[in-house]
Amino acid sequence: MRLLSLYLRSRRVPAALAAVLVSTVALWSIGLAGVDAKTRLVLAALAAAIGTAALAPGLVGADPALDRTAALSWPPRRAGHVLAMAAVVAGVLAATVLTGDPLATATVALRNAAGLAGLVALAAAALGAGLAWLPPVAWTAVVVMVGPQAGGYREALTWMVQPGGTASATVTALAVGAAGALAYAWRGSRS
């Protein structure tokens, strides 16, 4: 328990968690103003993107070189970190169900959190944890601007604003999520 709390503090998780909670509540309260289903999906995508972006700097410790010298098997721990990230973001998003006026259904919350957390992890492996927020925020911003598209690759590329149960969107999110988790587990954050 003590090790876990030290780990979380070393990865600056408390501040990031506060940011996830605040941003989700803020977007949820905008959604309360009786917006249509399409706008609500946009808000849910934004909430997941901001949440994963806030957790992104935690993908690397203060001294990655020192971490690597530890006699620990890092890959499963790194994979666990990504999974926990997705679970936290999905959980906070889905917890809005408890208010009776959910920001997103559990399916959409899980899909967005899994896909975007994987994207953050992939970006951390490729660009470093400091820049890992960029791809999910940029991709989501473009998709929010363009709006959900129908059919073929356009539907798959705008996966984060598609309604729950859209097959191509779910497949894309899961593929990005799995690729990101694997890449980060294998390589860790680029330093």
Add this chain to the structure above:
Amino acid sequence: MMARVLRTELRRSSALWTAIALVVLGAAMLYPVVDAWGGRWMPLALWQREYLFVLWPMALGAGAWQARRESRAKVGELFGATPRPRWQRVAPTAGAMAVAMVAGYLGMFAAGAVSVVPSAGYFPLGLLPVVAVGALSVVAAVVLGLAIGRMAPSAFTPPALAVGGLVLLITLPLAFDSAGDDVPGALLLSPVLYRPDDDFVTVAASAHLAQVLWLVALLAAGFLFYAAVQWRTRALAAVPAVLGAVVALAVAPGAEADVTVPDLAARKQVCTSDAPKVCVAAVHASALEDLRGPGQKALTILAAKLPLAPTSVAESPTLWLYEDSRPQPAGTLLVDLEIDASGGAAEPQRDLLWQLLDGAGTRRCANTVNDYWPARLAAAAWLMGEPPPARMADSGGQARKLWDALGQLPADEQRARVAALRTAALACATTDLAGVLTRGSAPR
């Protein structure tokens, strides 16, 4: 000396990657809406300005990221001990990032221009300031980001700036909107330019002037804050920012409606050389070939079947739906063209012909009675000599019924009623067009 350091900074900073990211992100946003600007210069430039929604906060974040370099490498104290003044040391960094921003913004424009150059015939000079002010705005953003990033060199600063800026730029117009329809010119302090709906406008010079003054002041304030060492000097950065805002507000147009002005050169008609004359606005010149066939066919049909038929086709840039009670010209067949991604007409030729003959060759008016469109479609069907096609949104078959009933009448009566419908529709007064078709005259 300065040039050599700048060249080194261009290679050693994140400038190159920032520029590439800007082009890729920009093109990724432009191309899904290529139908709205393909083949037309001004709409491309205005879409690019609208997308500053996303690009501007990203530029802020990029600046903040670059500013973290010294603290990341833990050399801040070492560099602070050098005798060279700080502003001389940071100017190349700011310069390199500014070059990257300008290159990225122009690169995004060039990526869009690929779909404009092949077909665009009309190049408005008013385009240049629209692009230049957009590029200036991202330069101001990146320098502002450098200043903020230096103040708060945390890993959280760049994402917080990018996301916070995005939320601010999205909610700002919403806040002004709730205050009433008349959005104040103060909104020009946001670099995002709200894109007008049609292709026939340009941006007012006073709007450009206000934005240039404000952005230059913001750039100066950002650089002062970034380069200053003492807190007293940093506080001075507020002076250009406040001064710029005040002066910009003084010269800005008072209302949002005055930001865009009609572009008369874009509306100038370009016509076919052979008679009967078919014309389109200069900005849509690439669609003239698509309109020639249906336009001449429509004129031939109208001349053969109706008295007082129009003799030429022209594109009308105004929507009659919003023009109150102004009668339409009888001698000209007006058309409202939709343009596709390659600058041609968006509709196939046959649909264009139907659209031209809709309402016996008139445009829809705001003040005709509800459900007037089946009567307009029935008139077009009579002129075409075939039933109204389902794809023309004849829901419930009302147009079909009207057309069937019309067909039962003697030929002279049919012709008289369609002619009466045309006269009534041209007048743009409050009329029951279906009544004209079924009874032969409009009830008063």
